[in-house]
Amino acid sequence: MTVPHLKRIHHVAYRCIDAKETVDWYARMLGMTFTTAFAEDKVPSTGEDDPYMHVFLDCGGGNVLAFFELPNQPAMGRDASTPAWVQHIAFEVEDEAALLAAKAHLEAQGVDVLGPTWHGVFKSIYFFDPNGHRIELAANIGTAEQYAELKRVAPLMLEEWSRTKRAPRHAQWLHEEPKA
Template sequence: MTHAPTHPIKLGGVHHAAYRCKDAKETVEWYDRVLGMEYTSAFSEDTVPSTGEHDPYMHVFLDAGNGNVLAFFELPTQKEMGRDENTPAWVQHLAFRVGSEEELLAAKDHITAQGVDVLGPTHHGIFKSIYFFDPNGHRVELAADIGTEEQYAELKRVAMPMLEEWSRTKKAPRHADWLHSANE
């Protein structure tokens, strides 16, 4: 699957990703204290601009670095937020890049010192990650890339055969077994 250079849509990156939160102020303070994300702006309305529905909300925006923005909605008149009980808690998550394995380990120490339970680091072959939950129950991952250019090129090369095999068998393809052979 390749896109022609004449595709009509030219994306410029992610403008923002938005999730629901239980308490906007608590969420802003947590992301600042735990991850150092700067609170940059907010929108608050009683009527949803895109639908015209009366549904008061606070929409807060946090700087996630490199022009990436993470946003949250607090919806006080909606039912209490939950999660998709049909999807394991480890599946849906927010993943942020850190610059090195050393930064990842320092982040783990800092986050643990904030009273947050941290899992990892977990070795994924081309990156290592730590995992924890924010006060809203969203799983957060910090990842440090450790792969080589050759490894990334090989992963790109086997991406389509892996997808095709998965689509056909619904079993984990073995095209990239080498990724986990070097686990520490």
């Protein structure tokens, strides 16, 4: 048996409340380009009678974010057992200046934005789309040496976490924000 060789993520799909509102919001707030729409009355993979609109947005770099509007399904919700900060979609921006510009743009559009939050090798801002999905914009600020060290200690950290269920401190420097 051969393990598949993956090229990239083709698309990631989420549910939305209103496909048009979602497409318009992502174009206006994040500059994404609406590229494709599929609409069916029957689900091709299962044959179920369940009309839907499936929209695709170009996020840049060959990345595609997609949404399904499902008008005959119960109102969408979220996993009540998972904190709202856990499930999110993260997009990379060019640098810290672009992150701050994005924050200003979003806030000028009336979006509540949290951050920037320092994560050692990147800074992020957080906000919610009109469907309740948490969105993160991240700007990398780490050095090549820091990323190499994180890769080196990743297996050690995962092994320790598996045993203890407590945060390993193999990369303690990540938790010490530099003084300005």
